[in-house]
Amino acid sequence: MHSNLLLRSRPSCFTRQNLYRSFISRPRYYSSDNQVKPVDLEFLEQIPENGNRTEGALVILHGLFGSKRNWSSLSKAFSRDLDIPVYALDLRNHGTSPHALPMTYSAMAADVLHFIQQRNLSKISLLGHSMGGKVVMALALNPSLPHSVLHNLIVADIAPIRASLSGEFLSYIEAMKRVESMKLRTRKEALEVLAEYEKDPNVVLFLLTNIITPHTSDPEHDYIRFRIPLETMSDAIQEIGSFPYAPGETRWDGRTLFVKGEKSKFINHHYIQTMKDFFPNMKLDTLDAGHWVHGERPNEFKKLVEAFIATEP
Structure with missing residues (x-):
């Protein structure tokens, strides 16, 4: 595996220990969004030489402020080495997927299930990092998920807990709002403004x-904008720290792999029992990395994921 698997952006903000503040002692409960209409998610696909587009597919979900592009190199490698179709998705309100409310884990999981059903995917593996990890866990734990659909669950450095996100995330959104309000035209100008906040x-x-750079042919969009809906994301920050299920409400008995960054606090020993309550057939592997485990240790991460999928009974 070549070094070009390293992500171009490995934000150290995601390795800081204060990103989540546990509030398990005072949990909030959220609606299941059972009536939410799913949206059609944008995606990048990698199809193996045998043309298989459905069986044994790996579906990958990014984290907060990320997109399907974060996983392009690893997606190609997974498809090539495992000889399976791989789909990297843009979750709602991210990348080029539609902007939609509500921005909840139940709604995002419904979008992913809609994607899976549209394409008749079977015997799939789900892989999610951070926010995307909570989405794949929420989908696995949904009692309405057909048993034959999901075979493997892989969660990168996040636990199924209810927690409060650091105020840094709100400051990033405020910085992006400021960039838009200033009607800037160049990437360099936007960088300078964001650098005042981070x-x-x-x-x-x-x-x-x-960012979306200006289009000279479109006078209504002649300044820098952001792909993500900033007001929606600002309103959803507390929800993104949460989780739709409490321990004991439901569980998924299938094969589950958690990959923890050794330097990250997103998974710590306080959360292990909760992880086991939800996913009794789980294993936990650790890599010498922060929260951005697949970006900091792409070769090692790739080996763990491929070995887990390939050794399915």
Whole structure:
């Protein structure tokens, strides 16, 4: 595996220990969004040489402020080495997928299930990082999920807990709102504004992956905008820290792999029992990395995922 698997943006903000503040002692309960209409998600696909588009597919979900493009190199590698179809999705309100309310895990999981059903995918593996990890767990735990659909669940550095996101995330949204309000025209100008809010250049570059540069042929959009709906994301920050199920409400007995970044606190020993309550057939592997495990250790991460999928009984 070549070094080009390293993500161009590895925001250290996601490795900081204060990103989540547990509030398990005072949980909030959220609606299941059973009546929410799913949206059609945009995606990148990697189809193996045998033309298989459905059986044994791997479906990958990015984290907050990310997109399907974060997984393009690993998607190609997974498809090539495992000889399976791989789909990297843009979750609602991210990338080029539709903007829609509500921005909840139940709604995002419904979107993913809709994608799976539209394409008749079977015996799939679900892989999600951070926010995307909570989406795949929410889908696996949904009692309405057909038993034959999901075979493997892979969660990258997140636990199924209810927690409060750091205020840093709101500050990033405010920075992006300021960029839009200033009606800037160049990437360099936007970078300078974002750098006033965040000194780590990797974080700034990561946020800039969401910009849309001006179109000279479209006078209504002649300044920099962001792909993500900023007001929606601002309103959803608390929800994104949550989780739709409490321990004991439901569980998924299938094969589950958690991959933890050793330097990250998104999974710690306090959460292990909760993880086991939800996913009794789980295993936990650790990599020498922060929260961005697949970006910091792409080769090792790839080996763990491929070995887990390939050794399915």
